[in-house]
Amino acid sequence: MLTRRHFLAATGALVSATAAGVAPSWSQGVPSGYPADYKDLVEKAVKEGAVSIYTSTDDVQGRPLIEAFKAAFPGIRVDYNDLGTNGAYNRVISESAAKQVGSDIVWTSAMDLQMVLVSKGQAETYKSPEIAHLPAWANYNDSLYATSVEPVAIMYNKSQLGALKPPQTRAELIAFLNTNKDALKGRVASFDPEKSGTGFLFFNNDARTTKDTWDLVKAFGGTDPKVYGSSGAMREKISSGEHWIAFNVIGSYAIEWAKKNSNLGVILTPDHAAAFSRVANISKGAPHPAAARIFLDFLLSQKGQTAMAGSGAPAIRTDVTEGLNIAKLNEMAGGKLKPIPVSAALLEGADPKNRAEFFQKWKQALRG
């Protein structure tokens, strides 16, 4: 993506700058807050020699993190597999059934699917020494960790929207879609909950936590709606002017894109500022258990979070100054940021019956 790539350069520089400082810091001893025997774990991990990651974060965005990790632990090779959310899930359960576990870390944006993996006993419990720096909702039974905070947002094309004043709140958005129904015909886009797990997560969370979700979907339905499987696809269509406005896009991406393209506008609505997280767990029977722990700790550490924040996944820690972090986002959302907690409630969204019900309502509302 545009900004990810540009951030590559920036984070690349950052990584090489920190690399020199990081490696010795490990050899000199254990960071503060880490158990004294952590050195042994690192030694074991280096002996294992590799860590295998199944993820939905694409290679472009994940690279700064991987580079930072490799700089900190030069002896550990990273096998990075971008499989998509479904692909990662598929591979984990298939390999587990075939007794050939290939993943050490599963790290995707499908919070619900990964909670299913945890409930199926596919995750190892591990108390990360970084826990103290995370909000309480970001850790589920020491087996599933939130690693980022990514809010939903409205993204729009300034010149195409022209005289139409972009809505600043959810309530305004509904009114906006209803009033300008005809002018906006075929111009409004959003995530497709049917094809995208993230899209479902957003809309299902909306439906559970706010009262006006179905009014919004209904209003959306009146505009000859267009739905997409990724924020990147929406950015392409919004910036080309094919569509004018999109909602429930991943706001952290949109903010980075808007920095590069002055014609893109981004709004975090204070009356509805949900945020999802990329979640990570260690696989049951991971082939490199020590390296898996080291990687998870690194992912949650200030350095790992800095690398990720630099490539568009805002930090869940407040002590990260690069890019966005949870505190800054909360400020941008008028203090009303509502991250989706990593909890067993996510399983409800993964239940086929609940989903069928949701989709029935979704289709009905979309038809108007």
Add this chain to the structure above:
Amino acid sequence: MSLSNDAPRFRAGVILALFVMVAAPALLVIYQSVLDAPFFDDNVRFSLEAFRFVLTDPEFYRAFWTTTLYAFGMVLVAVPLGGILAFLITRTDLKGRKWLEPIVLVPMFLSSIVLAFGYTVSVGPSGFVTIAFKSIFGSAPWSIYTLPGIILIGGLSHVPTVYLYVASAMRRLPSDLEEAARTAGAGIWRVSLDVTLPMVLPALVFSAALNLLLGFETFGIPLVLGDPNGILVLTTYIYKVNTIFGAPTYQVMAAVTVFLILITLPLVFIQRRLLRHARRFAAVGGKGARTNLLKLGTTGQAIALSLIGLWLLVSVFFPVGGIVLRAFVETWGEGIKLTEQLTLANFRAVFEIPSLSRGILNTILLAGFGGAIAVAFYLLVGLAGHRNRGMSGTLLDYSVLLPRALPGLIVGLTFFWLFLFVPFLIPLRTTLISLLIAYIIVGLSYGLRIIQSTLLQVAPELEESARITGANVYRSWRDVVIPLVKPGLAGAWAMIMIVFLREYATGVYLMSSGTEVIGSLMVSLLTSGAMDQIAALSFISIALTAVGLTLALRLGAKIHD
């Protein structure tokens, strides 16, 4: 002298091996479709629930109907155009037909995902062509996101398939009949309609059946162009049911695939019948056909060339131009000065990201070396079927065409499982070999067709005389057939290379860190929406294909048989 009983063990062995390779994924799909959970689940039971779900889902019927419209619509667009093109290039004195031929085939060599992207950037609502058209005429009266738009694009991209079959039939026609008609005073239209057309009808019908088949399997174009508008076809429906339940529901995917097999097998059967007729028919014209070209005249030339030019503009320039443009800019569309956007950043990212640059290397390896291995394998199969008219010949024909009934995505998924659960295959899974085997199956029908037509060019007398002088069948193959088809094999290799370069769906489930390939990387980048890298990879894929095509022509590939 009958050669069909020669080398029975070799023939039976190869055909059986091929049958196992082809039937394994199909059987796994059928087995999965009657279960209530993934087949490897501990609590799995037999159940028809997946079929019940599919058959009571209105979306399935909608997708089925759309697919039917799409497939027939595509035939209506592709067959007449392909036929006309073939007629103009093979039977008339059209100017520039020598260099037109490879260009005409270009759409066939582009993966449909790449094509569809290209179209959005050029003729989408904010595409550069659309914007230019609007600035001149005020409005642009088309939409590529509607079903007719998608059908038109799908149809245009399949013109080369029709062209290939019809042109090869036309080349075999002696021209005396046409000449006789011309001498009797018939105009060129009359000649083509009353003389040429009836004679190539079998080829036309055959390519229509083939396109119908391809229409039912189509994935890339509806995925990119139809999805945002909720236009679903069966293959994108499969994609959707995979996500709609939360966790992937393989039994439903499998059930839909079973329906696809049920739809396509009769088509394969019809194709087989037609092919038999077509072959018998073509033999009439046989050897020594000397073709005298029909004269088009100045007006004829002008009309023909502008027709072809228009088709090339729409089917080659628009999509390729779109990709090329998108690969070198970050933003495009309304109110954007493209000259200010030019950048190489998209490519820089591709070469900086280890998995992407590895993907390029792997694709070249898989296409180059893998293509050569595939040709060797197809040659074995080709020899096993060469002048073989027994029962095993029928089994061979079905084995070859069965993979056509399976979407590439499903072939990839089943091979992923086979490599995971079949003990002796396990060590191969995370190597390129697993991908190669899946690719060989996916490319089977196309590859074998090229090999078979090359083998058929060896006159039976040569083999027979070798046998009479005492050589056994293996020796006659080794010393006569293979040396004679060697140039053909080089061309076949280049063609297979292009087919492997273009493939995208098969690797989606199979590839892992270290075995990435360009096509499948594009699909996984699509799920995260990284359009910049997708465009750069598409451009690289087109460039590699161009290299492959040049190589193919240099090596004297028989694009037509």
